[in-house]
Amino acid sequence: MSAVIDDHGHAKDDHHHGDHHHGYGGMMRWITTTNHKDIGTMYLWFSFMMFMVGGTMALVIRAELFSPGLQIVNPDFFIQMTTMHGLIMVFGAIMPAFVGFANWLIPMQIGAPDMAFARMNNWSFWILPFAGSLLIMSFFVPGGAPGVGWTMYAPLTVQMGMGMDLTIFAVHLLGMSSIMGSINIVTTILNMRAPGMTLMKMPLFVWTWLITAYLLIASMPVLAGAVTMTLTDRHFGTSFFNAAGGGDPVLYQHIFWFFGHPEVYIIILPAFGVVSQILPAFSRKPLFGYASMVYATSSIAILSFIVWAHHMYTVGMPVTGQLFFMYATTLIAVPTACKIFNWLATMWRGSLTFETPMLFALGFLFLFTMGGFSGLVLALAAVDIQLHDTYYVVAHFHYVMVAGALFTAFGGIYFWLPKWTGKMYNETLGKWHFWLTMIFFNITFFVQHFSGLAGMPRRIPDYPLMFETWNKISSIGAFGFGFSQLLFLYIIVKAITSGEKAADKQWEGADSLEWTHLPSPAPYHSFETPPAIK
């Protein structure tokens, strides 16, 4: 630890850092906490619970699709499953996971003691369990959960029971939580950096979150508007999305996707940030093209607002509309390719080792690029006409969301667990987790490209016989994938309870402040006096 420049002398202050039970103990500590680490931990556990709930729903879907015909669930319940699987995974699992990372890491990486608005931080988290409960409660009200798909297209939403209203309120709550979290993140990053930590010295993870937070602030209110209009169409006689009253069902889709496309980048940009921390650490080489990474991320964020209608090529836009959205969408490939090349250049002539975080980062790089390529195919309006709302789309966005965001979240957890808990996970089991996840993921989703190309629609509980083989393989893969995640839970719990002690700088090549300036586990208040930045 000779490299540590720590002018608040954590060693002799250990008793002070350990003294974090000045508030409540037990459960009340977690309810009242304003500490970014406690809140980050709660975000991560909440997201894992939701991941298990959403995953169980996915397994119900895959079990029904194992064979043609209706065997396990009725069509109504099947569509409720696809709807809730999507909503829970997007809003309950992936987004909170990365907010958890943001909470844990941003103060440590910019040399701050905590987040800017500590009480609001508590509130942003504690909204989530209520939102999650509303979503799950919708199964138990008359009519059950809404069977409308996670996109909640009008006017099907008008036909749903009370579960739809609960879902709308859940979305409102989730939106509030995200907006508060984002304001907090922006304020923290802009105001609480240690002296000398200029914007262009921030770790890339912080940069990606700064940009993501702006995306959230700009897009979440749009979603809130869309679902509110749905609510008033349902109950108060408005006709925003009802042609008979002068509205337009397609308007809903425009509004939804104006939120929905930035949402995709809200999910993937923090993942880019995590990868940009992991790859240099295990290549033992600085990130290649730091500045261009920042610019590429910003370009992706700006472009994400002008491509929304590529989700709507089949609504019957004019030819100029199809062409504009096609060109704008393919343009996103340029900054994305830049990022991939920069990551490869980071590895090039490095000194590589392949611990679990690195494996997940490489898995991300490989599979996310495949998801990017299938995205390029889908961007071409003419080809998309064939693939729209088929399993090709399902395969595409699972390559981006699962292999993109989820793999990275796993990688990030393995990477920072030693810093967070001061304990090491079992490296052999971690590698097993990676390879099982990697293999079963591809068994599940790669074959869906084929059924999609051949024309199998999404969101159907039963299918023509020609799609049977791919669905069988996919279902087998899905169960393997699902059960492999129990291994992850075991590894994490084992590490926390009885892991070996981790070093302060567990990874040789890691160079951000939390590794160079803080012990493992990191003290309760990261930096009480700002560190000196070279």
Added chain:
Amino acid sequence: MQQFSARKSGQWALIAGLFAIAAAGSAHALVWNLQPAATKIADDIHSLHEYVMVLIVVIFVGVFGVMFYSVFAHRKSKGHKAANFHENTTVEIIWTVIPFLILVVIAWPATRAVIAQKDTSNSDLTIKVTGHQWKWGYDYIKGEGEGISFVSKLSTPRDQIEGTAAKGENYLLEVDNELVVPVGKKIRILTTAADVIHAWGVPAFGAKQDAIPGFIRDIHFKAEKIGTFRGQCVELCGKEHGFMPIVVRVVSAEDYTKWVDGEKKKLAAAADDPAKVWTLDDIKARGEKVYAANCVACHQANGKGTPPAFPPLDGGKITIGPKAGHIDIVLNGKPNTAMAAFAKQLNDTDIAAVVTYERNAWGNKTGELIQPAEIKALRK
């Protein structure tokens, strides 16, 4: 290392085994790619897709060739020491410009395909397609066959879906009334919907268009092969979304003319006289058929429905209440629910029959008989 490769070969054996199990489960040949094209546009889409896939594979192999080279050559365990470069503006510019140029190369054929797809001018035949929960209505509105109008529903028997009978070859892709069009003629399809958004599409034609309630959209196709082509509704439209297929039979010009003649005769013969006076048993038997075709998906064969979304008719408030209310809900539907308005889908006789049936089936014993004339009077 030994142990590692043993584990790896074990994994491959596992994967191969999974494929074998899965393949054994299906008698069908594997479908890998877009369905064989039957129109020029579908053919163009195939070429465009193949062209882009070739580019993608080349780039993929190139880029990940570099990655895997690095993974093998630059590993610490081989004693590779890390270099320290981390910036090079020239390289950055090159790898920004190259993807951009590749996009330009893709954009040219992609743009031409979009323009061809969107050109619905000069069609020989115009057919309006209306999406209903959960069937398709077809109206021939311009060209040979003008005036023909029918509803097309899934014809796969329920017991095949529930697994009590063996599944037929065209399981879930067969309908009672197929859309018939002549070969080599440009067909313009107008889509709309009666309730929620559906999507009409046939993969072999490279045609897909959402059917949006309250709006008319159009697409076109010109089939170059005689044959039967199948598709499915592709926009989630409620619980039976997976059960509303599209079947288009492309026939020669002569066969098409024959079909039109036959269809017109059938329409004339099938036209029910709304003044006919029916007996209870006759109209109940007719009503049972109408019920099986239109109502059974939600309200179930036993009339119990699946409450609360689909209320029971057996002992239901409306079905044993005053008949005026019962006829009204069948004619006009119930707003904001899946209960459709059947006024335009069924004729007077059918509506009279189904209402009579519902009022006298299961535990309902009203004994009332509704004549088509009553419905006719109520329509005004």
